Amino acid sequence: MKIAILPGDGIGPEIMNQAVKVMNALGEKFETETVPVGGAAYAAQGHPLPESTLKVAKEADAILFGAVGDFKYDTLERSLRPEQAILGLRKHLGLFANFRPAILYPELAGASSLKPEIVSGLDIMIVRELTGDIYFGQPRGVRAAPDGPFKGEREGFDTMRYTEPEIRRIAHVAFQAAQKRGKRLTSVDKANVLETFQFWRDIVTDVHKEYQDVKLDHMYVDNAAMQLVRAPKEFDVVVTGNMFGDILSDAAAMLTGSIGMLPSASLDANNKGLYEPSHGSAPDIAGKDIANPLAQILSLAMMLRYSLGKTEQADRIETAVKSVLKQGLRTVDIFEAGTTKVSTTQMGDAVVKALA
Ligand SMILES: NC(=O)c1ccc[n+]([C@@H]2O[C@H](COP(=O)([O-])OP(=O)(O)OC[C@H]3O[C@@H](n4cnc5c(N)ncnc54)[C@H](O)[C@@H]3O)[C@@H](O)[C@H]2O)c1
Ligand SMILES: CC(C)[C@H](C(=O)O)[C@@H](O)C(=O)O
Numbered sequence: 001m002k003i004a005i006l007p008g009d010g011i012g013p014e015i016m017n018q019a020v021k022v023m024n025a026l027g028e029k030f031e032t033e034t035v036p037v038g039g040a041a042y043a044a045q046g047h048p049l050p051e052s053t054l055k056v057a058k059e060a061d062a063i064l065f066g067a068v069g070d071f072k073y074d075t076l077e078r079s080l081r082p083e084q085a086i087l088g089l090r091k092h093l094g095l096f097a098n099f100r101p102a103i104l105y106p107e108l109a110g111a112s113s114l115k116p117e118i119v120s121g122l123d124i125m126i127v128r129e130l131t132g133d134i135y136f137g138q139p140r141g142v143r144a145a146p147d148g149p150f151k152g153e154r155e156g157f158d159t160m161r162y163t164e165p166e167i168r169r170i171a172h173v174a175f176q177a178a179q180k181r182g183k184r185l186t187s188v189d190k191a192n193v194l195e196t197f198q199f200w201r202d203i204v205t206d207v208h209k210e211y212q213d214v215k216l217d218h219m220y221v222d223n224a225a226m227q228l229v230r231a232p233k234e235f236d237v238v239v240t241g242n243m244f245g246d247i248l249s250d251a252a253a254m255l256t257g258s259i260g261m262l263p264s265a266s267l268d269a270n271n272k273g274l275y276e277p278s279h280g281s282a283p284d285i286a287g288k289d290i291a292n293p294l295a296q297i298l299s300l301a302m303m304l305r306y307s308l309g310k311t312e313q314a315d316r317i318e319t320a321v322k323s324v325l326k327q328g329l330r331t332v333d334i335f336e337a338g339t340t341k342v343s344t345t346q347m348g349d350a351v352v353k354a355l356a
């Protein structure tokens with residue numbers, strides 16, 4: 001079994017070091033290959049997703065990804081920007097189903113920006129479609145406006161689109177996830193305004209016929225954003241498109257205390273996957289050894305569970321994470337009075353020590 005390790009930029013390498021340390025402490029030999037991606041790959045090889053990196057990712061059984069991006073690359077032409085690496089990997093590998101679980105560990109109730117009674121016991125799963133939508137729709141670009149009151153002026157444009165098979169397959173994934181959990185699925189769309197998302201709603205409703213044991217409801221994305229902070233525990237599984245899922249999962253992350261707590265799994269049709277924290281490269285705190293490595297470490301656990309079938313090892317890691325939180329160890333993003341502030345490295349070491 002081979003694991004591709006892609007640390008990336010910013011805090012990526014710092015948090016990846018902690019996850020690799022945890023993996024090496026499991027007492028099992030994993031074959032790994034570490035390759036550059038994002039800004040680091042652009043700096044070294046002139047492209048954010050070099051052919052050699054893509055090849056290693058394609059040939060691996062699973063990919064552990066850190067984060068990409070740095071504001072210093074924001075002026076590069078789009079195809080060379082670090083973010084194209086993660087978008088390219090998702091597209092090239094067909095990783096259409098993105099699972100972002102937002103779980104509040106009881107010890108972190110006070111770190112959430114919401115009142116403890118609103119978030120305690122929170123356990124929701126956001127299923128985000130990852131290879132379609134306005135992220136990938138063509139045409140896109142900047143041109144002279146072809147019509148309207150500003151005809152001839154420069155305009156930027158993108159295309160939102162979803163084909164029926166794309167909606168069907170993510171709906172199946174989401175219904176099946178709901179069947180394994182609380183049997184409730186909320187499909188989030190903007191059917192009141194957008195054709196793409198009326199179509200989305202119609203297809204999800206049709207797929208529901210095959211999952212009558214799951215209670216389906218539909219919610220507009222603006223209301224969903226509000227409900228997520230009003231009464232997040234009302235949700236069980238949420239399924240939505242690429243862009244809405246991007247935004248809602250960052251909001252859900254904060255309910256758990258910090259975006260540094262939110263792992264993710266991006267799977268293809270055969271459960272081959274890429275595992276990464278839901279957050280970015282956090283250039284504002286990079287190089288300081290203060291980033292929270294738990295989302296990366298929990299992404300490793302998801303990889304062992306979903307792609308490598310190593311449930312027991314995944315359990316060991318998740319239990320160790322709970323244990324360090326119980327011990328009161330906190331990186332700065334989840335720190336509160338009465339707990340012990342630790343660095344990225346110290347948090348990684350503590351998880352290793354807590355492995356049973
Ligand atoms: N999948 C990815 O690789 C990915 C995801 C999101 C953003 N990005 C990129 O990352 C760069 C920075 O973007 P951004 O600032 O909007 O989002 P970000 O997620 O990197 O950071 C947002 C805020 O959260 C904090 N934060 C993030 N992860 C943290 C952690 N593990 N521990 C403690 N604090 C943490 C950051 O310090 C920052 O204040 C951009 O180039 C963006 O495109 C990459
Ligand atoms: C970096 C960016 C392309 C990415 C996205 O928008 O999907 C990120 O925000 C994420 O959530 O993984």
Ligand SMILES: [Mg+2]
Pocket residue numbers: 246247250278
């Ligand atoms: Mg995002």
